[in-house]
Structures are given as C-alpha cells and as structure tokens.
Amino acid sequence: MRYARPASLRVALVSEHASPLAELGGPDAGGQNVYVAQLADHLARRGHDVTVYTRQDSPHLLPEVITPGRVKVVHVPAGPASRVPKDELIAHMPEFGSFLAQRWRSERPDVVHAHFWMSGTAAMAGVRGLGVPVIQTYHALGTVKKRHQGAEDTSPPQRLATEAAIGSSCQRVLATCADEVAELAAMGVARDRVSVVPCGVDPRHFAPVGAEAGASSGLRRLVAVGRLVRRKGFDRAIRALAEIPDAELVVAGGPPADLLFAEPEAERLRKVAEDHGVADRFTLLGSVPHGRMPALMSGADLVLSLPDYEPFGIVPIEAMACATPVVATAVGGHLDTVVDGVTGALVSPAADGDRDLAAVIRSLLDDPVRMARYGTAGRQRVLAHYTWDRVADGVARVYSTVAATPSLSGVIR
Known part of the structure; x- marks a missing residue:
C-alpha cells in the first residue's frame, strides 16, 4: 500500500x-x-x-x-x-x-x-x-x-x-x-x-553477490561485523568456534588492518582465540569498505550478531538483505528484525549460553536446505519492512x- x-x-x-x-x-x-x-x-x-x-x-x-x-x-x-x-x-x-x-x-x-x-x-x-x-x-x-x-x-x-x-x-x-x-x-x-x-538498509547495495575471490578456505565461514568494543560479543563467537572444528570466524570492524596491533580490543580477542585453540581459524579484517561488505556477507554461511545489548542492530538486516541467515542475540531491535525459525535464530545473550550458541550454529551448518530457506525469507522480510x-x-x-x-x-x- x-x-x-x-x-x-x-x-x-x-x-x-x-x-x-x-x-x-x-x-x-x-x-x-x-x-x-x-x-x-x-x-x-x-x-x-x-x-x-x-x-x-x-x-x-x-x-x-x-x-x-x-x-x-x-x-x-x-x-x-x-x-x-x-x-x-x-x-x-x-x-x-x-x-x-x-x-x-x-x-x-x-x-x-x-x-x-x-x-x-x-x-x-x-x-x-x-x-x-x-x-x-x-x-x-x-x-x-x-x-x-x-x-x-x-x-x-x-x-x-x-x-x-x-x-x-x-x-x-x-x-x-x-x-x-x-x-x-x-x-x-x-x-x-x-x-x-x-x-x-539499501537492498540494491546489500544484495546477494558472489563471494570475493580467494575468500574460500574450505571451512564453513562465520562472519561478524561491528565496532571493536566488548559489548559486541565477538568473544562469544570465538568461544563457540572452539566447538565447531570445520568452521572459521571472520570479524570485520575497527581500524584499518595495519593499525589493529594498536587496538586493545583486537589484542584481547586474539588472546581469547589463542586460549581456546582457534587462532588459526580466526581472522580480524579491520575496517572493510562499504562497497565490499555485501560480498563479505554473501560469502558467509552464517552472519553472527551477538551483542549484550543493541538499540537496533543494522548488521542483521544487512545480512538478511544479502540472503544470508543470521544468528543473533535476543535483544533490542533483533527481536523485531530476526524472526526465529524463519530468517535465522535468536539465542540468549547470557555468556553462559556459549555451548548452546555453538549447538545452534552447528545445527544450521548441518542443514543447508534450512539455511537457504532462511536466507530467502530474510531478503523478502527486508524488502517488505526495512528499505x-x-x-x-x-x-x-x-x-x-x-x-x-x-x-x-x-x-x-
């Protein structure tokens, strides 16, 4: 109408x-x-x-x-x-x-x-x-x-x-x-x-596209995007990665890659990855240009958005626009944008739910038909409500x- x-x-x-x-x-x-x-x-x-x-x-x-x-x-x-x-x-x-x-x-x-x-x-x-x-x-x-x-x-x-x-x-x-x-x-x-x-979100920019050349490592790809601040929950994703040996985690955000060494949160996340034995499957990209973000999200098996709290949360609808299913914490705007069991999965924001988070991710990665269905539904939801x-x-x-x-x-x- x-x-x-x-x-x-x-x-x-x-x-x-x-x-x-x-x-x-x-x-x-x-x-x-x-x-x-x-x-x-x-x-x-x-x-x-x-x-x-x-x-x-x-x-x-x-x-x-x-x-x-x-x-x-x-x-x-x-x-x-x-x-x-x-x-x-x-x-x-x-x-x-x-x-x-x-x-x-x-x-x-x-x-x-x-x-x-x-x-x-x-x-x-x-x-x-x-x-x-x-x-x-x-x-x-x-x-x-x-x-x-x-x-x-x-x-x-x-x-x-x-x-x-x-x-x-x-x-x-x-x-x-x-x-x-x-x-x-x-x-x-x-x-x-x-x-x-x-x-x-702009669904003409954020749309399903081919993954960037050289992006494939043979592992299932989990992508998380956001500012490098503790509340974004990237450490939860790292801990869950330890339970999913055939996956890698790529985090985009923060300063340019050549300045990450001076970023305290980047160093903290690297230490978490080392402590959990997943440093070889964890990559910090630093800031990613806006023009590259659709390819990054489209090339993901799942996009993870796991903040402790989020006033709205633009990342899930950007991923949905790219027809990529989302795993997100059940907080703030995620409760409106991500329909649990339709466009992705909502998980508890509590840190003690890390094992449950890994199980949710694992169940989706093992069900490509369901992931494809979630991706299609996510794109449709964005076009209907979030342009x-x-x-x-x-x-x-x-x-x-x-x-x-x-x-x-x-x-x-």
Missing part, C-alpha cells in the same frame, strides 16, 4: 557527533551516521528541504556542504575543531544550541529531528520561543547502557535525567524498535507519545503530524 506523500517541509536534523559525511569505522562513527545520511537523502528525494547540523570536528571542514542529493550539511562551531570523545561533548552543547537558536530565528524549520540525547539538548535550546516541534530519536538509551555496563559506563552523570526530561518535553519520540518503547515507558514517556519506525524508502515514508508521516500540531517544545521540564 502506498501512502500519499506529505507536503514539502523544512526539516532540520540535529546530529551532534554523527555526521552524514563521516567515514564509517571510527570509534564514534557507525549506525547513527548511516541512519542520518540515508534519512536525509531520502527525505530530500521526496522534495523536503533538509539541513543536517553536526559539530565541526576538523579545521579543514567547510562551514556548509551541499551533498549530491541536495542535502545541506552545516558544521556547527561548538568546542574545538577537532575530534572530541562522544561522552565529553555535553560541555559544548550550550554553544551548539546557541548557534541553532541564532540560525533558526532567520531560517525557521518546520520540524526538528534530534539524534542522540545530546543533540536533543541542543535542539530544545534552539527552538525555545519559536514554537517549532522537536522529534527525538535516542539511538541508544542511557538506562540500557548503565544496566549492562555498570561502573564501566562513561556517560556523563546527567544523561539519564536529561534523557527523561527530553522525552517529556519534545513533541514526539521516534523509537526504532518495540523493545525501546518499553524502555521509554519505564522512563516515564507515555506510549501514545512514541512512534516506532525502524532503521533501514530506506519505507523508513523515510514512515518518518515523513510523523513529521507531517507534528508539524500540523501546535508545539510546546522549547523548555526541558
């Missing part, structure tokens, strides 16, 4: 640390960058006037850039023109918000969409007194991070209270999965103020609804 597209809007996307122009693979560059870039591009294709506001993190950046898709990217001078760790950026949000307020007094948007909680603080400051509605997408919630990381959580101490205040003050919260709605409700955000629109066209349509409908409603946004209560 096709919906009538809403009238053209002036849309401001605020993404303080995740620029749509950033090269993926850095410590703070990942799914949010992709989301903002794709959403902006697809909204512009629909005739909306889209501007993305992101922090200037290099002295070499132009103040404004127009992308080939006619999206304007504004590099906001807030803090030093250099990379600042994400968790330290909150100190520069008042300056970011002041820039937005000054800009929007003369170039008033119809709707503001803030990405991540710190962007929300800047966006709310920017619209104060203007009556412009603010939509908030958190991309990750501090409550979830604190629950899983405990004392290792490096978030600013005010994060949880600020996230709750933004959720109560903005016009609408746009969540990416059903699990997030429950988390928001526990924070005090009324369910009727939350809309769910998932993340997406960027569908995502942009859903987000644009939310924009049109809030833009037609008088706004009380502007003060964080």
